Amino acid sequence: MKQALVSAIVGAVVAVVVIQIAGGAGGDVDRLADELSNHEALVTKFSPTVLSFTVDNVEDSIVDGTRYTGVYSKLLVSAENSICYLTKVQFKGMRGPDDSNICSVEIDEFTGHWQVNATIEEGSVSEARCNAGCLTWE
């Protein structure tokens, strides 16, 4: 019985305090929000990110296995503010299970740019055509 009485008193006190805080501080909260929303540094920091897409390369990354094998890479955009993805994967003239082609995108560690790679592995005679696009943000 004593415990129930103490709980009821504590509950009532908390409720009164909460009501007073909410009622009295409402104006301050609104004023603070207004000031924050107009603060130049914050407006700059939290301005909306602008996303844009790059167009694909004019030319695909191509390796023609009837001429050469190996990797051909084309730089795309700086990897600092972008992510790139394959937009084209085309393998032509495959003649057997050993014909191996790869299209890939990766970051070139030297330049710090994304690059799209077309690879014809040794012993293959087919052709790989690869292309990529990128999503950049500022």
Next chain:
Amino acid sequence: MRILTLLLLMLTIGLTPSSALPAHHNTQAEYGSFGSPTINVEGRIVRVIWGNPHIAIEIETTGGEVPAGEKWRIESHPIRIMEEYGFDRSDFAAGDSVKLIAWKHIRNVPMTWPRAIQINDGPMRSNLRFTDMIDIANGVFEDLNIVPAGNLNGSQPGRAGPDAVRKLSEMGLLDDDGLMIWPPPR
């Protein structure tokens, strides 16, 4: 008999090797035409990737018409073509300084295709015979002080464009088969 001849002709055409096929990759779509403006690039070689389908050389720029301290990739021909132009893997080493007359990539990425290459204190050597032809046809080649491409003499001039071909013909620099004559006959 006529049918047999026709069939043999068709078979022959079908089996003609790939000399007439388009190149595996069109550099002019990325760097502009063979006669388009070039820039000067200076740098120090960081890494040489001597492989097919294109050799590549990574440099840190030191000057020219690009800011110093940037990381650029020079790309060029396949190994066999580089050798036909007179270049060898042993010509390039990490740490060497290079000067390039080069085409900048149209998308403004740090890639360049050399029209001519100078390694350390060596001569400025041509890396594209068709541009040699265009410059010869326009009468500016000798002023550039570039060693002509090793395979310039005897080359088909068609890719230099009809205007250059006409001028070269008028200058007496094409033989009876329409192939380039260089050095010029005295």
